[in-house]
Amino acid sequence: MNRRHLLQSALLASLSTLAAAAEGKPKRIVLRSSWQTVNIGDIGHTPGVLALLEKQLPDVEVRLWPSKVDNGVEEMLLRRFPKLKIVKTREDILAAMAECDFLLHGSGPGFVAQKDVAHWHEKTGKPFGIFGITFAGDAKAIELFNAARFVFFRDSISLQYAKDHGCTCPVMEFGPDGAFSVDVADEAKASAFLQAHGLKDGQFLCCIGRLRNTPYWTIPSKKAAFSEAKNARNEAMKEHDHAPLREAIIAVARQTEMKVLLCPEDMTQMAVNKALLYDPLPDDVKAKVVWRDTYWLTDEALSTYRHAAGLFGNEMHSPIMCVGNGIPAIVCRWTEQTSKGNMWRDIGLGDWLFDHDKDEPAKGLVAAVLAMAKDPAAAKAKAAKGLEVVQQRQAVMVKALVQG
Numbered sequence: 001m002n003r004r005h006l007l008q009s010a011l012l013a014s015l016s017t018l019a020a021a022a023e024g025k026p027k028r029i030v031l032r033s034s035w036q037t038v039n040i041g042d043i044g045h046t047p048g049v050l051a052l053l054e055k056q057l058p059d060v061e062v063r064l065w066p067s068k069v070d071n072g073v074e075e076m077l078l079r080r081f082p083k084l085k086i087v088k089t090r091e092d093i094l095a096a097m098a099e100c101d102f103l104l105h106g107s108g109p110g111f112v113a114q115k116d117v118a119h120w121h122e123k124t125g126k127p128f129g130i131f132g133i134t135f136a137g138d139a140k141a142i143e144l145f146n147a148a149r150f151v152f153f154r155d156s157i158s159l160q161y162a163k164d165h166g167c168t169c170p171v172m173e174f175g176p177d178g179a180f181s182v183d184v185a186d187e188a189k190a191s192a193f194l195q196a197h198g199l200k201d202g203q204f205l206c207c208i209g210r211l212r213n214t215p216y217w218t219i220p221s222k223k224a225a226f227s228e229a230k231n232a233r234n235e236a237m238k239e240h241d242h243a244p245l246r247e248a249i250i251a252v253a254r255q256t257e258m259k260v261l262l263c264p265e266d267m268t269q270m271a272v273n274k275a276l277l278y279d280p281l282p283d284d285v286k287a288k289v290v291w292r293d294t295y296w297l298t299d300e301a302l303s304t305y306r307h308a309a310g311l312f313g314n315e316m317h318s319p320i321m322c323v324g325n326g327i328p329a330i331v332c333r334w335t336e337q338t339s340k341g342n343m344w345r346d347i348g349l350g351d352w353l354f355d356h357d358k359d360e361p362a363k364g365l366v367a368a369v370l371a372m373a374k375d376p377a378a379a380k381a382k383a384a385k386g387l388e389v390v391q392q393r394q395a396v397m398v399k400a401l402v403q404g
Contacts, residue, residue, distance in 0.1 A: 027060060029053070029401075030087065030096045032113045033106030033178075034066030037073045038219055039266040040298040041317020044179035045107040047298065048324070049131060050081050052181040056398045063087055063096050065116070071221075076299050080184045097124050102404060107132035107154060107178035109338065111141045118144055127404050131397060132175045134158045134340045145169050149404035152397050156346050157339035174346055175397045176390045179317050180324035182302060189296075190303035197261075197290045201307045204259040204290075205252060205373060207245060208313030209272045212237050212336045219267050233336075237356075241314060241334065242276040244354075244361035248312060248369040249281065253288040256373045258309060263292045263301070265315040270295065310372040310379055312365070314356075316340055323349070323386050328372050328379035330354070332361050347389040349382070 031053075033046040046064065053062055065087040069077065077084060087096050103120045105113055110133060117128055121144065128147075132154040135141070145151045145167045152175020153159040159174055194200075211234040216224035249260050262273040270293050278291045296304075302321055305311060311322050312330035316337065319329030330352045333341035344353040352368065354360040372379040 028063070028100040029060055029102045029104050030063045030065050030100040031104050031106055032065045032116055033108070034064065034069050034073070035108055035112050037068045037071040038216075038222065039214075039317075040296065040301050041179060041265055041315070041320070042108075043073055043076075043298045044182045044302075044317055044321055045177070047077060047080060047184045048180060048182035048321075049104070049106045049178035050077070050084065051183045052178065052394060052398065053401075054081065056395075057402070061085075063100060065093065065096060067113075072297055076184060076297055080299075101126060102401070103128040104401065105130040105133070109134055109340070111135060111137055111144075114141055114144065121147055129171075129401060129404055132177045134338050135162055136338065139166070142166050145172070150397075150400040152400075155339050155342040157342050161339075171400050173396065174393060176343060176347065176393050177317075177320050177340075179320045180387075180390045181394065182298065182321050182324060184299040185303045185306075186297070186299040187303045189300040190307065193292075193300075194304065194307060199259055199261060199290060199307070202309050202376065203257065204261055204308055205369070206261045206263050206305060206308050206311040206313075206318070207249060207273075207277065208263060208265050208311070208315045208318055209242055209245060209269060209277050210265070210314035211268070211272055212241065212334060214266060215268050218271075237334075238276055241332075241356050244332070244356075244365045245313060246277055246280060248366045249277065249289060250285050251366045251370055252373050253285040255370060258373045259288045259290065261290045261292065261304070261308070263304070263318075264295055265301075265318050267295045309376045310369075312369050312372070319344075323347075323383050324390065326380060326383055326387065328352075328376075328383040330365070330368055330372065332356055332365065344386075347386040349386045352382075 031049060036042045063085045087093055105117055120128055127149045129150040130148060132152050134154055135158040142165055146169055148169050150171035151169045152173055154177045156174055213230035213234055216222040217226040252258050252260055262277050264270050274291055278289060305322050305327050306325055308327060310328035311318055314332045316331060319331045322329040331341055331344050332354045334356045341353055344350060354365055
């Protein structure tokens, strides 16, 4: 049994003891989560937290109060969690408020369901807590934090911001994004895709492009208004932010036996990957690159990542899900993505974090990606150390919930 498995066993034993000793503590939890379904990372928050609670607090009933579970997400969740109760109607919400003992706000880009948490607090007086968010909010949010049993911030910059702006919650600490614990799978779809495109186990890297601002106006279901300012920013920075990724792809194709899969994290990125990564590549490199032209759900994506040697690109949650499953992942970021990227430093993977605003990818990304491709064992060992930090912090988070 390796160090990681020993650590997991010790944590689970400790938490089982805590749960057994927590007589009179919450038995029914309502999880406020599932923010949108056009992004596999936003989808991943929910099954990650659900898996964490299932494994470490198996006797606790969890009800999911979602914003969105369309586009096949509800079916995916129920395949993995067949006993899950999903709050859908006003009557369901009222029942959850009456019958559940604790409200847990799941991971997200911010205090997404602040109004619902405030409503829970005002109408029920029952305890609540927040798991793994980025934060740069206002005084009303801080006031709610101060009434919470715990608030966990998914990056240290958010934690410091809250402290500097008057947060005095008794348990206020770094707590990693819930998507680290996601374990959904669709091996059949992933295997079929990999076989169809000649991608062999451990013999390819994944790469994800992304624009500065997600062009939601190109997704019909979002019904988002076109933003001239955001589009102009995207156009101004798209080459700057993708040229280093192309250079890394070229280096991998020409200097290693690895192939590269260009894949999306959200519904807009198939087009981004083709226009900014695949189309400009030299022909000899294109022969070793696969462009995925369709969106996928978190289960198929994660099953695919598990077969990869690693991942790199301009996204955050695919790397989170990779490291959570022992797969190496490199993150490139910029200021429009808030402070969430700093969690890579917080878990000890700062060498795999590059800032486009500082031109760090242009200086070091190729070397980092090549090292991942040429020494997969060392890269996996590094990812495992980051995962140990995540698991240690998750144990603290669940302990706070048990004691809440």
